[in-house]
Amino acid sequence: MAEQLGIRVREEKLFREVGYRVRGGGCRVHGQDLVFLDRDLPLAERIEIMLDELTRHNLNPELLSPPLRRLLEGVSR
Numbered sequence: 725m726a727e728q729l730g731i732r733v734r735e736e737k738l739f740r741e742v743g744y745r746v747r748g749g750g751c752r753v754h755g756q757d758l759v760f761l762d763r764d765l766p767l768a769e770r771i772e773i774m775l776d777e778l779t780r781h782n783l784n785p786e787l788l789s790p791p792l793r794r795l796l797e798g799v800s801r
Contacts, residue, residue, distance in 0.1 A: 783796070
């Protein structure tokens with residue numbers, strides 16, 4: 725879905741510093757929408773970040789698979 729929206733997703737080891745917890749998230753770099761995911765996070769947390777980012781876009785529910793639609797409905801509540 726991210727690809728269809730023109731969002732590039734990158735899983736990387738994100739820098740950590742004492743007292744600073746990195747999760748990842750969306751940003752815009754040189755006009756390109758990006759989502760960075762910390763590859764060391766559990767899969768459930770990476771999925772949560774992606775769902776949060778997808779809910780920020782105007783998605784046509786008819787184009788979503790039923791499982792993705794249910795996941796996104798759970799996030800937006």
